[in-house]
Amino acid sequence: MKAPRLAPLKGRDSHVAAFKALAHRGRLDTFFFLVRARREVPAGEIGDALGVPAPTLSHHLDVLRRAGLVTSRRQERYVYYSVRPEMALDLVRLLTACC
Amino acid sequence: MKAPRLAPLKGRDSHVAAFKALAHRGRLDTFFFLVRARREVPAGEIGDALGVPAPTLSHHLDVLRRAGLVTSRRQERYVYYSVRPEMALDLVRLLTACC
DNA sequence: ATTATATTTTCTAATTTATAAAAATAAGGA
């Protein structure tokens, strides 16, 4: 049988992880840099734009990726990051339940 | 002059604080308990419903209140908490910018 | 005033998170 429609008024662990990923100045900036870019951006370009050391940025991108908020793709020497809107939409669905 | 319309594609500190408040299993449960209740609920009743010790709950409610997600009102012996939808709406506006 | 109930504050231990330096990995060019 199909999975039952989940109650929209209940936060789940994936939501906690996504909120946690966005609950950091540097990561929120990183996420919205990608949102504004509206394209794939290599890690180094993000680091240059935001002035974040590469290891720190890599860690933050990893948190965003594990939370499902961004996706990455290696091509040649670069790793391109871009927004994955599904999870952001999921948060919107959760939050609009209370308004 | 009037304040200029803020760019919707930029996260601000208030957003970070709100995401941080929701980035915790217990606090997300607390917030959505109040969302579902659709009424003012005294702290003790929340603690009973969620099985959280009073001091722990008080801390979490404080975080949610400072983030602007809930409001509280003392009446007689009780402190009643309820959802403040404005901040949740603010997060929705921020997140819908990327979809 | 004393007692009871409800909530918050204080305090400390345990856990988690952030960050950077250094090492490791991946890919391409000389």
Add this chain to the structure above:
DNA sequence: TCCTTATTTTTATAAATTAGAAAATATAAT
């Protein structure tokens, strides 16, 4: 191959967060 660049992972430590007992505070009833 060796070298360079780009990125990630590991390691280490500092900083922040969390949980909950104990103590303090607020309010009302007796």
